[in-house]
Amino acid sequence: MSTHHPTSDRPETPDGYGVPADSIDLLNWADVERRLVRHGVTLTRAARRTPRVRRSSRAS
Secondary structure (H helix, E strand, C coil), X not given: CCCCCCCCCCCCCCCCCCXXXXXXXXXXXXXXXXXXXXXXXXXXXXXXXXXXXXXXXXXX
């Protein structure tokens, strides 16, 4: 598991999309990371580059 914990926030969406403005019901990073690991998803980021998402070929 990682040692860096990103901050939680909502995406910016136009009015009418139904995305709440508050932070109620956001998942904490530990829950998100557990779900990603369970599905074989790896997040990587080289210095000053865009993050990449990779799915393991052995994931179910």
